[in-house]
Amino acid sequence: MSDFQISPELLNIYLEDARAHVEALDHALLALEREGPDPEVVAGVLGPLHTLKGNSGMMGFAGIKDYVHRLEDVFERIGQGTVTFSGALFDRLFAGASALRDAVEQACRQRAEVRNLAGERAVLDAILRQAPEPAASPAAPALPSPSAPAAAAIRAGQPAAPPVPSASTTAATYVSGGSSMVRVDFGQLDHLLNLVGELIIHRTKLHELGRELAERRGSGPDTLELLSAVHQVASVSTQLQETVMDIRMLPIRHVFERFPRLVRDLARQQGKDIELILEGESTRIDKAIIDEIGEPLVHMIRNSVDHGIETPATRVARGKTPTGTILLSAMQESNHVLITIMDDGGGIDAGAVRRKAVDRGLLKPDETVPDRELVQLIFSQGFSTAESVSDLSGRGVGLDVVLKSIERLNGLVEVETVPGVGTKFIIQLPLTLAIIAALLVEVGGRTYALPLGSIVETLKFRASDVHTINGRETLRIRERIVPLVRLDAFFGLPAPQEAARYAVILGRGDKRVGLVVNRLRGQQEVVIKALDPAVSGIAFALAGATIMGDGRVVLILDVAAFFEGRRQALAHGRAATAPAGQS
Amino acid sequence: MARPPSSRKKAPRKKEDTSRIVLPSSGLAADILALAATDDVEPAPVPGPAAIERRGSALEGEAAPAHNISFFGAPIREERKAVEATEHLATFFLSGEEYGVDVRMVQEIIRVSEITPVPRAPGFIKGVINLRGRIIPVIDLKRKLGLGEVNDAARTSRIVVVKVRERLVGLLVDGASQVLKVPVASVEAAPEEVVEIDANYLRGVAKLENRLIILMDLSKVLALELREGGAGAE
Amino acid sequence: MLRKILAVDDSALIHQMYKLFLSRYKNCKLISAMNGLEALDKLGQEDGIDLILLDINMPVMNGLEFLQRVQKEPAYQAIPVIIISTEGKEEDTIRGLKMGAKGYVKKPFQASELHGLIEKITTAG
Numbered sequence: 048m049s050d051f052q053i054s055p056e057l058l059n060i061y062l063e064d065a066r067a068h069v070e071a072l073d074h075a076l077l078a079l080e081r082e083g084p085d086p087e088v089v090a091g092v093l094g095p096l097h098t099l100k101g102n103s104g105m106m107g108f109a110g111i112k113d114y115v116h117r118l119e120d121v122f123e124r125i126g127q128g129t130v131t132f133s134g135a136l137f138d139r140l141f142a143g144a145s146a147l148r149d150a151v152e153q154a155c156r157q158r159a160e161v162r163n164l165a166g167e168r169a170v171l172d173a174i175l176r177q178a179p180e181p182a183a184s185p186a187a188p189a190l191p192s193p194s195a196p197a198a199a200a201i202r203a204g205q206p207a208a209p210p211v212p213s214a215s216t217t218a219a220t221y222v223s224g225g226s227s228m229v230r231v232d233f234g235q236l237d238h239l240l241n242l243v244g245e246l247i248i249h250r251t252k253l254h255e256l257g258r259e260l261a262e263r264r265g266s267g268p269d270t271l272e273l274l275s276a277v278h279q280v281a282s283v284s285t286q287l288q289e290t291v292m293d294i295r296m297l298p299i300r301h302v303f304e305r306f307p308r309l310v311r312d313l314a315r316q317q318g319k320d321i322e323l324i325l326e327g328e329s330t331r332i333d334k335a336i337i338d339e340i341g342e343p344l345v346h347m348i349r350n351s352v353d354h355g356i357e358t359p360a361t362r363v364a365r366g367k368t369p370t371g372t373i374l375l376s377a378m379q380e381s382n383h384v385l386i387t388i389m390d391d392g393g394g395i396d397a398g399a400v401r402r403k404a405v406d407r408g409l410l411k412p413d414e415t416v417p418d419r420e421l422v423q424l425i426f427s428q429g430f431s432t433a434e435s436v437s438d439l440s441g442r443g444v445g446l447d448v449v450l451k452s453i454e455r456l457n458g459l460v461e462v463e464t465v466p467g468v469g470t471k472f473i474i475q476l477p478l479t480l481a482i483i484a485a486l487l488v489e490v491g492g493r494t495y496a497l498p499l500g501s502i503v504e505t506l507k508f509r510a511s512d513v514h515t516i517n518g519r520e521t522l523r524i525r526e527r528i529v530p531l532v533r534l535d536a537f538f539g540l541p542a543p544q545e546a547a548r549y550a551v552i553l554g555r556g557d558k559r560v561g562l563v564v565n566r567l568r569g570q571q572e573v574v575i576k577a578l579d580p581a582v583s584g585i586a587f588a589l590a591g592a593t594i595m596g597d598g599r600v601v602l603i604l605d606v607a608a609f610f611e612g613r614r615q616a617l618a619h620g621r622a623a624t625a626p627a628g629q630s
Numbered sequence: 631m632a633r634p635p636s637s638r639k640k641a642p643r644k645k646e647d648t649s650r651i652v653l654p655s656s657g658l659a660a661d662i663l664a665l666a667a668t669d670d671v672e673p674a675p676v677p678g679p680a681a682i683e684r685r686g687s688a689l690e691g692e693a694a695p696a697h698n699i700s701f702f703g704a705p706i707r708e709e710r711k712a713v714e715a716t717e718h719l720a721t722f723f724l725s726g727e728e729y730g731v732d733v734r735m736v737q738e739i740i741r742v743s744e745i746t747p748v749p750r751a752p753g754f755i756k757g758v759i760n761l762r763g764r765i766i767p768v769i770d771l772k773r774k775l776g777l778g779e780v781n782d783a784a785r786t787s788r789i790v791v792v793k794v795r796e797r798l799v800g801l802l803v804d805g806a807s808q809v810l811k812v813p814v815a816s817v818e819a820a821p822e823e824v825v826e827i828d829a830n831y832l833r834g835v836a837k838l839e840n841r842l843i844i845l846m847d848l849s850k851v852l853a854l855e856l857r858e859g860g861a862g863a864e
Numbered sequence: 865m866l867r868k869i870l871a872v873d874d875s876a877l878i879h880q881m882y883k884l885f886l887s888r889y890k891n892c893k894l895i896s897a898m899n900g901l902e903a904l905d906k907l908g909q910e911d912g913i914d915l916i917l918l919d920i921n922m923p924v925m926n927g928l929e930f931l932q933r934v935q936k937e938p939a940y941q942a943i944p945v946i947i948i949s950t951e952g953k954e955e956d957t958i959r960g961l962k963m964g965a966k967g968y969v970k971k972p973f974q975a976s977e978l979h980g981l982i983e984k985i986t987t988a989g
Contacts, residue, residue: 055796057884060877094874097921101950102877104972116952241764493747538749579797582758582767587750592758592765600746600760653954656969656981659961 061106062155068095069148072118073308076144079125080137089126093119108154114147114164117171121178130178139174141312143167231294233334240291244482244574245594246284253277292482295335299377299386300328302341306348306375313352320359320369321352326376332384336456336476340386343449347388347472348373350446355392355470365467367391379478386474394466395422422462426450454607457498457590459556483575485593485603487568488551491540494601496573496593497562501606503554505567510546522550522561531561532609537588553606560609575603717814717836721807721843722790725777728807730836730843737791737798739806742782756782756802761791768800774851775827780804794848812836812843820844866892866914866986872903872927873919873948878971882917885975889982900925904933907940915982916945918965920956928956931963944985948973 075092079085096119103112121140124130150162257277261270303325314321332340356362356371363369374389397418404410404424426446453460458476477483477500484499506524513520513531520531529552535542550561573593582589588608592600653662719730720739740761745768747757754773758765768789772778780787786805791798817834833845869892871882879896886894895910897903899922907913916934920927927947934940947968949957957968966985969978 054884057877057880060880064875064877094921094923097950098875101919101971102875104951105877105881107972119952540749576765578758578765579767579799582748582751582755589748592746594760594765598760599744600758600765602746602748602758653949653957653968653970656967656973656977658967658981658984659965662958662961662968 057106058155058158061102062151064102065099065151065155066148068099069144069151070304071095072144072147073141073305075122076137076140077307077311079132083132084125084128086126089122093122093126096122103151106154108151108160110160110162110164111147111150111154114143114150114168114171117168117175118143118147121171121174124175124178130174136174138315139170141308143170236291236295236334240295241574241576243284243288243291247288247572247574250277250280250284254281288482292333295333296331296478297334297337298329298331299337299384302337302344303328303375303377305341306344309345309348310352310373313349314356317352318358319352319356319371321356321371321373323348324372324374324376326374327378330377330379330384332377332476332478339452339456340474340476343452343474344375344386344388346446346449348375351388351390351392351470355390355394357393361393384476384478386476387471388474389469389471391469394468394470395425395462395464396466397421397464400424419463422464425462426460457500457606461556482572483603484570485573486551486570487601488534488549488562488564489566489568490534490547490564491538491542493540494568494595494599495534496571496601496603497551497553498590498603498606499570501553501555503552503559505549505551507548508550509548524552524559524561527559529559529561531563533563535563535565553609555606555610558610562609573601573603716811717817717845718809718811719836719843719845720790720809722788722801722803723805723807724772724775724780724803726804728841728843729846730812731790731792731846731848733809735792735794735848737793739788739790742787742789742802745782745802759789759800761798761800764798766791766798766800768802769852770802771851772802772804775831777827792848794852799852812838817845866890866982868893868895868910868913869915869917870895870897870903870906870910870913871917872897872900872922872930873917874898874922875919878919878948885978889979899923900927900930900933903930907934913943915986916943917948918945918960919948920953920960921950928960928963931960931965935964946981946985 071092072095075088078088082088096115100112100115100119103109103115121130130136146162146164146167150160150164153161254277257270257274261274264270306325307323310321310323351373356373357365357367359369362371372391374387376387376389378385378387400421401410401416404421404427405412407427409424409427410416426449450460453474453476456476458474460472460474462470462472464470485496486499486502486505487494487496489495508522512522514523514528515521516528520533521528522531523529529550531550533547534540535547547563547565549564549567551564551567553560553562575591576593578589578592588605589602590605591603593603595601717730718733720733720736721728721730722739723729743759745757745759748755748767751757754770756768756770758767770780770782772780780802781804782802784804787802788806789800789802790806791800816838817836820829820832820835831847831851833847836843836845866889869882869886871879871894873879873882873896882894882896886892892914895906895913897906901924903916903918904925918927918931931945934943934945941964944967945960945965947957947960947965949968949970951970961968967981969981
């Protein structure tokens with residue numbers, strides 16, 4: 048329909064803002080539904096709606112603009128107290144908010160208005176028709192509280208009076224859009240981080256040169272001056288690095304914010320009564336992770352609502368309160384963040400899991416596995432113990448997808464459950480994806496990097512130490528049998544001249560895998576650079592790449608890939624001879 | 631937004647509708663205030679149900695978006711006109727044949743530096759390189775098109791860095807040629823016998839005095855790679 | 865001569881639009897503020913602001929209040945102000961015009977419309 052081109056940059060800004068505005072709308076509706084009419088809430092949502100209206104107009108989205116205008120009217124009436132609150136009213140308003148969000152997303156995807164909001168608009172018109180015109184009366188009582196924007200006060204009918212300065216309470220609603228913040232494109236921030244990373248590489252080089260010079264020429268005044276200057280550079284660049292890393296960290300609130308609405312909708316759909324408690328929203332985590340963790344969390348919360356919390360009747364029969372509780376909390380622990388999703392529902396039936404696992408060939412009928420480990424199987428491919436596939440959880444989107452997403456973020460997830468009492472999911476995520484400590488290793492003549500956080504130990508071994516069990520090479524380390532992966536074979540690299548002698552033992556929770564390499568080349572902090580999706584989609588076991596001081600590219604290995612083979616081994620009840628080929 | 635009832639008694643001014651203040655889309659203060667000269671401006675009364683319907687119809691009656699952001703419209707039309715006259719190409723060699731791509735896609739052409747191979751990647755992905763701090767994939771264009779393989783050690787070999795849909799990719803070629811403009815008139819459909827590669831990848835050939843430049847459609851060539859996640863994502 | 869334009873609006877999108885519409889227009893420098901208070905700050909910091917594009921509905925300090933303060937300052941009184949009007953808030957616009965703004969343009973607007981109005985206002989002196 049439109050024949051003009053909207054630049055992607057503009058669209059991004061519009062979309063980000065619009066999302067925040069619709070979010071504000073959701074929150075306002077939640078608050079009004081929970082607490083009843085509140086002029087402050089109304090005043091707080093009129094601003095975002097107004098801005099959304101203006102922005103949508105500028106983008107040429109007339110239908111959206113018109114709809115938001117109606118919403119503004121509805122809220123103004125709510126502020127005037129002429130709208131009767133009811134469950135049905137909020138259902139309609141929430142549906143409208145969802146439709147609005149939908150329309151915005153689609154318009155941005157297609158760069159033109161696609162979704163017709165005429166139906167929703169008619170619903171708002173009906174609401175406005177039913178809300179009687181406020182009785183003719185002087186401005187003050189019907190007005191939103193004095194903290195409302197001055198424009199409203201002016202409009203209210205004091206034509207001659209100068210505008211009333213808006214009280215600062217309104218500012219609080221807008222603080223993040225106010226003057227002490229700067230909007231920065233995340234790509235720019237990434238670029239900044241790259242530059243800082245390179246600066247650090249070069250300063251290390253500078254430091255080395257300084258030392259060499261000192262050795263050769265002795266510690267004359269020149270050398271000392273140089274070393275002192277290098278030291279300064281080192282100190283400042285470290286601070287720079289820390290500051291940039293810090294800027295990338297955002298409170299996890301950004302992700303948590305949409306869940307109250309989600310839980311409300313889901314609960315209503317299923318006739319359940321659920322309260323969502325949020326904790327630790329101010330816990331900070333890298334933006335790159337925030338962007339990716341939303342979806343897995345949505346799936347897990349849906350899981351809790353669908354399969355965890357029981358209907359009020361069942362709960363009462365079990366002696367529980369009719370209202371179920373889901374606790375979503377975030378907490379920082381040393382160098383990672385723990386996100387917990389805990390419900391007081393029915394727990395996971397280990398027996399059902401076992402039956403299903405045997406059914407799917409993931410477990411041999413006579414195999415005994417402790418319940419604790421058994422429930423981890425719910426993360427296996429295509430596993431679902433629901434009797435009916437409720438389309439709330441989405442077909443085919445099981446916990447296995449969730450697991451993959453989390454592992455892609457270098458994270459871990461575990462589940463604990465007590466039948467009849469509840470279930471707890473624990474997700475562990477690194478604080479940041481951007482810089483990691485890595486161990487450099489040499490394999491087949493090439494250097495690779497392994498995230499230090501996943502390494503338990505490194506050791507040298509003799510050919511005679513290797514025992515082959517069920518076709519799989521293993522090493523006995525103290526009391527454990529650790530399976531080995533020969534990286535050169537794994538990558539299809541030429542076999543080395545000298546026999547490989549080093550094993551890097553990777554650990555993930557309880558599991559261990561040993562990677563066999565030719566040489567260990569020391570530890571280093573590396574800046575992770577993303578691989579173009581064209582490469583990362585095809586390549587196997589790569590988490591990214593980094594650039595060395597001499598400009599060389601070194602690939603960073605994805606540790607999870609080496610454990611997959613292991614899990615497959617457990618699932619199939621036999622040891623795999625080589626890591627299960629994925630491609 | 632309540633109004634004292636008395637304010638509604640004013641008779642309609644000429645050109646102004648008291649139930650709604652209609653302003654043209656832009657204006658000078660001098661003009662507008664002249665209209666509203668005599669008395670204090672009436673704030674718009676609260677839109678009652680009737681007013682809403684009226685407003686509804688006013689909106690529907692509005693010309694379909696007159697509010698196009700014409701700023702964007704104009705330059706594109708102008709650009710198109712300019713492009714119609716000539717094609718601006720960057721050319722390179724593959725197995726002795728000269729190929730051309732839209733120069734706007736080409737960011738730079740560099741000598742072959744150390745390419746870090748990516749294990750277990752398809753054959754046409756030569757690896758990745760460090761381009762001033764960015765890590766970009768390098769595709770052997772000959773392998774991709776089924777024309778053999780580029781010798782990356784050859785002195786003449788080059789990497790053509792292209793930007794397609796905001797992503798950077800390096801194309802390994804036998805040699806770089808030049809940047810030139812060819813008149814659109816000289817472009818024809820690619821004749822079957824000349825070309826060994828998939829016709830889908832081509833936009834035509836440019837016949838110049840003593841040479842033939844085969845015009846390549848990069849977005850088609852790299853279509854798989856440009857899909858989110860690339861081909862064969864798990 | 866249009867050297868500096870101060871754009872006051874709480875929408876980042878609108879500022880981006882201004883950048884696109886005005887950055888190549890008459891070589892002027894674009895200064896942005898997110899609300900009336902910030903705008904007052906910028907007036908104080910920047911020398912030689914020749915035009916103000918003013919949104920009304922903003923947090924912290926709205927456009928009309930900003931305008932009122934500006935009109936009281938001899939140093940800023942003479943700077944022409946264009947009000948960026950939105951549908952449904954016509955009376956605010958008219959109020960602003962009465963307070964001394966030189967013109968207005970309604971959202972959504974075209975670049976040409978904005979340029980045209982700026983032309984008329986700045987050449988009229």
